[in-house]
Amino acid sequence: MLIGPYVNGSVVTIGGIVGAFLGSRLPERLRNALPQTFGLASMGLGAMLIVKVKFMPAVVLAMVLGAVIGEMLGVERGLGKMAGATRGFIDKVIPPRQGLSQEEFMDKFVAILVLFCASGTGIFGAMHEGMTGDPSILYIKTILDLFTSAIFATSLGYAVATIAVPQIMIQLALATLATLIMPLTTASMMADFSAAGGLIMLATGLRICGIKMFPVANMLPALLLVMPFSFLWASYIA
Template identity: 30%
Template structure:
């Protein structure tokens, strides 16, 4: 179906870049890999701050992130995605490898799935059958996945499957959610998602150890809050 074209391109791009990047990892000295990962963390923080400035209603952002974190902690989403990552590690990691598949899978999944472009782009695919937003996002994600895979290994490639499922689900839900996505709502989703992306960057730099996945429900709560404001 045409509505899945954008999610498929995005996911396949991440898988391909992850495979190529993990192959290139063997050619990259450990010292250079560590520096590349830190640069990726800095770039992620910059992307997060850039998007966070689009928010106009700080109380909606704070309320969304606070309530979203309560929901995420209650459901313990971080534990669940780490369990999935651990299963992938047991299933796919070679015995002679010390690279954490789970770490690459979780970090890349969060970086690519968290953010307004994933939601709005998937909505565009589901409603109009056009995929310009997701195709543009695919280019960005492919570059990011290659860099991450060159330092974090094949787990990054596996996150491409989650990207396809997540964006495909958003495309299917488009008919129900799209009428609620006003300009204000999109700006607040962008702001909340971008703040979470800053957290991803800080975790990549090992500055913090935030349970990022437990904050992700906060991305969707501006839809609810803006309905009553």
């Protein structure tokens, strides 16, 4: 029985609710400084995953074509609309907190949506539990997500708690499909998959820190392409 996805999602919900409740009760300097720290941590973890790459040309090709597909499908635009609808629903139930414009809210919400749902740790952890029954990797992510969701919810409000829904769905799907996917993968394919995830996490960290507004959601299709590209590169070019 899968446990990790439910524990991870529950903690995101709890952290989002607690953080939104505390809101302005936390010092302003703390609410401003910690997201920068989380952005830096995301960039650091991304860099750590990138150095494991086996076939960088295959990863770059997957990232470029994945970004083209994401742009054509309007993935980020769709997530932005979903974020706006989520905020609208939450605001009807609970009075909105002043301070963020709709554009600022969507920028931050989409960035942390990717951070929670598409991080290399979450994807690999879900696949690992599906294959081995060991949820320990997702438990590590759970500890980090508790504080991350709470801090971001101090500025974004209760909408952060709703991220648990797509997060659980994605992790359950990955864990369920892992028994079919993992036997077909090689160490090189997994390394390149982690590297692609690392590049996305690096872009996410830069976005959270406000350094560069990368369209990170539009990069997500690359995660579907990188393993086949890595296999083809190893088989016919390398």
